[in-house]
Amino acid sequence: MNSLFLSAKIGEVSVFIVYAVFLVVISFITFLFYGADKHRAEIGAWRVPEKVLLFLSVFGGAFGAIVAMKVFRHKTKHWYFTAVNVLGVVIHAVLLILIAFFN
Helix, strand or coil, X not given: CCCCCECCCCCCECHHHHHHXXXXXXXXXXXXXXXXXXXXXXXXXXXXXXXXXXXXXXXXXXXXXHHHHHHHCCCCCCHHHHHHHHHHHHHHHHHHHHHHHHC
């Protein structure tokens, strides 16, 4: 049984599933980091460095970052956060499609 979601061996998880789960997990972690940074900004505490937020976005968490930017109204005035996050979503969507096609 070789389909989009399963590889040729029974019980072996495909690269597509692993990558999709990775994107969901890293997006959730990124969402939490954005929320924590917003909360810390409001109370004047130590902040999450912007390079950490951008790193998480580039390496799979862009969808979670976009949702967090809307939910928390955080980092919305910084054009480069929007640009990096949109680019990240496009890159990872294309990678996911390529993995699905060539898997």
